[in-house]
Amino acid sequence: MKPFFATVFGGLALGFLLVFYVDPRHLFHRERLPEKPPLHGEGMPISIFFKYGPRPLKLAHITYIEPPDLVLLGSSRTMLANSHMVSPSLKFFNFSVDGAKYTDYVGFWEALNEAGKRPRYLVLVPDGYAINGRYPGGVWLNTLKYFDRFIDKDAGPVRRGWDHLMEVWYALNESITWEMFRDSTKAALHVEPIWDMRGITKEDAAQNAVPQYLGDGGITEFPVKTKSEQLAQARFYGNLGAGLYSTIMYPWTPNPKAIQAMDRILKDAHQKGTRVMIIIPPFHPQTFKTISTLGALSGPFAEYRSIFKNLAAENPGTAFCDVMDPARLNCTEDDFVDALHMVPRCVETMIRSCFTDQGWSDLLPTQPHKT
Amino acid sequence: MSFNSFPFIFFFLPLTLFIATYLRGQWLLGWLTLASYWFYGALGYSWVVIPLFVVTLLDFCIAPCIQDAPSLKRKRAFLFISLGVNLGILLYFKYAFSILLLGQSFFSRSGRALPDSWVTWLNVMMPAGMSFYIFQSIAYTVDIYRGKAKAENNFWTYAAFLSFFPHLLAGPITRQNQLVPDLEKIAANGIHPRWKEGIFLFAVGLCKKILVADRLGDGILHLIRLIPGNGFFACWFLAMGYGVQIYFDFSGYSDMAIGLGRLFDVELPQNFDSPYKAVSPADFWRRWHITLSFWLRDYLFYPLYFAMSRDANNNLKLIVSLMVTMFLGGLWHGASFMLGIWGCYHGLLLILYAVFKKSWDRWNTIVQRIVTFLAISASWIFFRAESMRQAIDWLKGCLGMRGFDFSFFSTANVKYLSILILGVIMVNAFPNASGYKGFVKFPASLQVGLGILVIVAFLYMNNSFQFVYFQF
Numbered sequence: 001m002k003p004f005f006a007t008v009f010g011g012l013a014l015g016f017l018l019v020f021y022v023d024p025r026h027l028f029h030r031e032r033l034p035e036k037p038p039l040h041g042e043g044m045p046i047s048i049f050f051k052y053g054p055r056p057l058k059l060a061h062i063t064y065i066e067p068p069d070l071v072l073l074g075s076s077r078t079m080l081a082n083s084h085m086v087s088p089s090l091k092f093f094n095f096s097v098d099g100a101k102y103t104d105y106v107g108f109w110e111a112l113n114e115a116g117k118r119p120r121y122l123v124l125v126p127d128g129y130a131i132n133g134r135y136p137g138g139v140w141l142n143t144l145k146y147f148d149r150f151i152d153k154d155a156g157p158v159r160r161g162w163d164h165l166m167e168v169w170y171a172l173n174e175s176i177t178w179e180m181f182r183d184s185t186k187a188a189l190h191v192e193p194i195w196d197m198r199g200i201t202k203e204d205a206a207q208n209a210v211p212q213y214l215g216d217g218g219i220t221e222f223p224v225k226t227k228s229e230q231l232a233q234a235r236f237y238g239n240l241g242a243g244l245y246s247t248i249m250y251p252w253t254p255n256p257k258a259i260q261a262m263d264r265i266l267k268d269a270h271q272k273g274t275r276v277m278i279i280i281p282p283f284h285p286q287t288f289k290t291i292s293t294l295g296a297l298s299g300p301f302a303e304y305r306s307i308f309k310n311l312a313a314e315n316p317g318t319a320f321c322d323v324m325d326p327a328r329l330n331c332t333e334d335d336f337v338d339a340l341h342m343v344p345r346c347v348e349t350m351i352r353s354c355f356t357d358q359g360w361s362d363l364l365p366t367q368p369h370k371t
Numbered sequence: 372m373s374f375n376s377f378p379f380i381f382f383f384l385p386l387t388l389f390i391a392t393y394l395r396g397q398w399l400l401g402w403l404t405l406a407s408y409w410f411y412g413a414l415g416y417s418w419v420v421i422p423l424f425v426v427t428l429l430d431f432c433i434a435p436c437i438q439d440a441p442s443l444k445r446k447r448a449f450l451f452i453s454l455g456v457n458l459g460i461l462l463y464f465k466y467a468f469s470i471l472l473l474g475q476s477f478f479s480r481s482g483r484a485l486p487d488s489w490v491t492w493l494n495v496m497m498p499a500g501m502s503f504y505i506f507q508s509i510a511y512t513v514d515i516y517r518g519k520a521k522a523e524n525n526f527w528t529y530a531a532f533l534s535f536f537p538h539l540l541a542g543p544i545t546r547q548n549q550l551v552p553d554l555e556k557i558a559a560n561g562i563h564p565r566w567k568e569g570i571f572l573f574a575v576g577l578c579k580k581i582l583v584a585d586r587l588g589d590g591i592l593h594l595i596r597l598i599p600g601n602g603f604f605a606c607w608f609l610a611m612g613y614g615v616q617i618y619f620d621f622s623g624y625s626d627m628a629i630g631l632g633r634l635f636d637v638e639l640p641q642n643f644d645s646p647y648k649a650v651s652p653a654d655f656w657r658r659w660h661i662t663l664s665f666w667l668r669d670y671l672f673y674p675l676y677f678a679m680s681r682d683a684n685n686n687l688k689l690i691v692s693l694m695v696t697m698f699l700g701g702l703w704h705g706a707s708f709m710l711g712i713w714g715c716y717h718g719l720l721l722i723l724y725a726v727f728k729k730s731w732d733r734w735n736t737i738v739q740r741i742v743t744f745l746a747i748s749a750s751w752i753f754f755r756a757e758s759m760r761q762a763i764d765w766l767k768g769c770l771g772m773r774g775f776d777f778s779f780f781s782t783a784n785v786k787y788l789s790i791l792i793l794g795v796i797m798v799n800a801f802p803n804a805s806g807y808k809g810f811v812k813f814p815a816s817l818q819v820g821l822g823i824l825v826i827v828a829f830l831y832m833n834n835s836f837q838f839v840y841f842q843f
Contacts, residue, residue: 001567003815004574007822012829173377178830 012176019175024183028141054079054097055104055142058217059111067117068093070363072217073108074125075100077281077341082218085348087363093119094217097143102130102258107143109265110150113272121363122269123351124262125279127340128304131262133255141174150268151261252300259307266315277319278308279354282326282346284336321354329353372413373540374573374627375580375835383410387536388634392562399558400527403635407536411500414540419498422460423534429456430508431529434522437515446516453512461505464497469706500540502703504533506666511547513670520547528554537631541624541840543642544662553637562636569634571810571818574825576626579804581828583794584620585835587612590787595755599764602776606768608788610748613755615794618647620839621660622804629805641805647747647798650739651731652720655747663700672696689725694718704754709762713753720746 020028072081074096083092095108105124112118174180269276282288291301305322312320323329326336326346335346342350355364372379387406394402408420433453440446471485471493478485511532514520523529532550591612594605601609625642632639642661649655656664676692694715701714724731731739749769756762767773780788813821 001570001818004570004813004818004822007819008825011823011826015826015830173833176377176829177833178827181830 015181016172016175018188019180019184022184022187024180024187058095058097058108059142059146061217062111062115062117065093065117066091068112068119070121070123071108071112071119072096072123072125073100073105074123074281075127075130077127078125078347079219080342080344080347081351082344083216084365085351087365090121090363092216096125096217100127100130102126102255102261103147104143105130106150106261106265107146109268110146111143113268114146114149118272118274120274121360122265122274122276123279124265124276125281126262126308127281128252128300131255131258131304131307133253133258147261150264252303254303254307259311262308263311263315266311266318270315270317275317275319275360276312276315277321277354277358277360278312279350280305280308280322280324281340281350282323282329282331282342284339285326285331285333287339288325288327319354319358319360321358323350323353372410373838374624374631375577375832375838377829377832378413379410383413384631384634388562388564391635392564395561396558397525397527399562400525400531400554403536403554404527404530404534407531407534407539410536411498411534411539414499416496416498419501422464422498422501423504426457426460426505426508427530427533429453430512430533431523431526434512434515434529435524437512438522450512450516454509457505457509457512461501464495464501466706467493467495468497503542503544504539506544506663507546508533510544510666510670514547523547523551528558535632535637537628537635537637538639541621541628541838542660542662543625543628543640544666545640549640550637557636564636565633567813568810569630569632571813571821572630572633572804572807573627574630574821575804576623576628576630578821578824578828579619579623579626580838581831581835582824583790583797584616584618584623585831587616587619587787587790587794588836590784590790591616594784594787600773601765601768602774602779603768603771604775604777604779605784606765607748608779608784608791609755609765610752610769611744611795612787612791613751614647614744614748615791615798617751617754617839618643618798619794620836624838624840626804641803643803644806645798645803647744647795648740649743649747650736651743652717652724652746655743656717656721663703667696667700671699690722693721693725697721709753709756709759712762713750716750716753720750 069090070086070092072078072092072094074081074094076096076098078096079094079098081094081096083090086092097104105126109122266276283291301324305324309320309322312318326332329346329349331342331346331349335343335349337343352364355361372383374380383406387402387410391399391402391406408423411423412420430453433449437446437449437453440449471489474489474493475485511520515522523532528551531554532545532547535545535550535554538545591609594601594609597605622643629639629641640662644658644661646655646659649658672692675695676688679688679691697714697718698711699714701710701712701717704710704713734742749766752762752765752769756765
């Protein structure tokens with residue numbers, strides 16, 4: 001048994017050391033991020049799936065942007081929002097990241113606070129899983145550090161004990177992956193210059209159908225799919241019913257710590273004079289129809305909505321806009337790439353509709369952007 | 372928590388085994404039951420342990436009644452109660468949601484809303500592994516009724532027998548005489564883990580699942596969406612690829628389950644015997660998902676066959692019994708028209724084999740193997756297709772009705788094609804892992820090689836799919 005165990009544990013230890021040392025995605029050594037990430041208006045777009053995850057890049061970018069007027073915190077569903085969707089007089093930045101959990105929302109908010117770049121307007125577009133205590137998957141260490149600092153400022157700690165052990169677990173879980181090992185090895189062998197922040201060119205990105213960063217934290221459209229694929233995928237989610245829940249919501253147990261943390265953002269924003277709007281984003285029409293028919297709207301989905309509605313009601317100056325039903329936005333099947341991800345046109349409609357309803361229409365451009 | 376996850380490998384398994392090695396008697400069986408319920412509940416839905424407990428309690432209580440009933444009539448009555456409840460639970464959880472969707476479609480056509488009570492009662496999800504433990508429990512009560520088994524008088528033995536976590540989610544479906552003696556042995560003597568056999572077999576199963584089944588699954592998932600436009604090569608790749616994927620997925624799971632059993636000093640029955648080496652459809656079913664095949668034979672096929680009149684023609688009895696058994700075997704996998712067709716297709720293959728057995732047996736073994744492999748591969752089309760339309764499109768592609776489309780051999784697909792070829796070679800060249808005796812004296816070089824594969828499997832663990840058979 002010795003050769004087997006020596007190989008497995010020795011190999012894993014070496015692999016982890018390599019990943020830890022090179023740290024290609026800045027999980028452990030954020031301070032190594034280069035001086036100026038090329039996210040903002042340099043004509044060198046970078047793929048979100050190439051070399052850097054959106055968290056370290058967007059965090060690093062906070063140092064270089066001018067203090068924004070309007071900030072959007074959301075998940076992959078709002079990563080397509082960009083500055084053309086709001087008034088040109090506003091400085092807009094989109095901090096949406098894929099798989100956003102409550103630690104990300106708090107983390108970005110705290111990072112903006114620390115940099116003295118608190119916005120005048122904050123738009124939160126949370127997914128149900130952001131506050132679901134049983135949603136599988138870890139939290140991201142990049143934003144977790146800021147989350148810790150934000151929470152530790154006040155009495156009544158949100159995270160203690162086991163959570164810290166879980167951090168180590170998440171780090172290990174995230175490190176022991178093929179992608180991390182591949183990137184670390186390439187960097188160590190100088191096969192690919194990992195510190196080169198120029199990113200890929202527009203042509204490369206277009207050829208490989210990868211989304212690219214725009215200068216304001218938004219990204220270009222998700223990889224184009226054929227219409228039949230889009231519909232097939234939407235039907236796939238829509239027809240599965242119980243499977244749909246497990247993808248989006250189930251097993252559903254609201255996490256009190258997460259709700260408390262979101263509440264703290266709202267209170268902090270109010271104290272510091274930032275106006276906030278919470279938006280519940282839409283689902284694909286077929287998906288919405290399925291969950292409505294199956295009575296799920298009175299279950300976890302209703303709870304998700306009411307939690308954020310209550311948070312908005314309890315915090316003065318917080319607007320609430322629920323557009324889970326895509327019919328409210330006139331978004332059709334063609335406005336979605338799957339059960340929950342919109343195309344830019346629908347994202348823009350969502351922003352326009354909610355801003356108009358909640359009296360924020362002065363933040364909108366006079367004419368809709370042609371997306 | 373699944374076998375192919377870090378929490379299971381580095382937390383649940385070592386902890387459960389460590390504590391188990393210090394326990395004896397009822398405490399040990401109780402701990403194994405508790406740990407199995409924990410494992411089951413940790414899949415994501417803790418309520419799933421309730422039906423498991425209900426089935427356990429019911430059959431534990433009713434088995435002595437069947438055994439000691441003074442008359443055959445009473446025996447039957449108790450057996451029907453047990454079967455009724457077991458099958459009732461199974462049918463409800465397995466088919467309620469499909470009925471709901473049917474109802475939804477029916478009501479929406481007539482412009483009416485589905486009654487709320489329908490939604491409340493039918494919007495349920497089937498717990499993973501339910502078919503497996505219910506079949507195991509049915510086998511237990513039927514065997515007692517037939518006088519082939521004795522009612523268990525120790526609750527913890529029976530609870531551990533039904534819930535033992537290595538077989539709980541996807542078998543092997545274990546009979547009382549296959550597992551209870553081992554459970555009684557470890558209760559009396561304690562656990563003496565068979566480390567080498569257990570760990571190496573688990574490692575082989577893990578590699579089969581993550582490195583072959585899941586990687587092939589990536590390509591299949593991508594290509595299957597494009598079926599209406601796929602040509603001959605792509606369609607055959609999909610059919611054979613899915614056959615190899617599901618084999619490595621399920622046999623990988625079974626290897627892991629048997630390996631885990633050996634770590635707990637328990638021998639679970641073999642579930643696969645290199646099925647793609649089969650030389651006929653009948654041979655295939657003796658090698659594929661063996662415990663289910665034997666279950667269907669003993670508790671469905673034989674009763675059907677012998678229930679028919681003695682005067683009936685033997686061939687007719689055989690045909691009817693085979694078709695019904697295979698059709699129901701197909702539906703056991705899910706409430707889908709396509710799965711029913713899949714079952715009938717296999718029934719037809721078995722009947723054709725029985726009819727032409729003499730001529731078939733004269734063929735060269737290699738030819739028999741290839742033809743069997745192709746016939747089985749074609750059957751996966753019905754198993755995997757999401758609709759009849761997709762199956763027909765797929766079949767058209769396999770028949771070359773959309774041309775050959777050599778562009779399939781693009782760089783992107785070469786990777787998946789290589790895995791398929793590697794899989795087919797492994798299936799034919801290597802011994803069956805769960806029956807392999809060499810793990811006890813596994814050479815150091817092979818241990819290092821397996822260790823490297825395990826590391827790669829760990830690296831891909833985050834991109835691993837759920838086991839295909841969990842849904843059944």
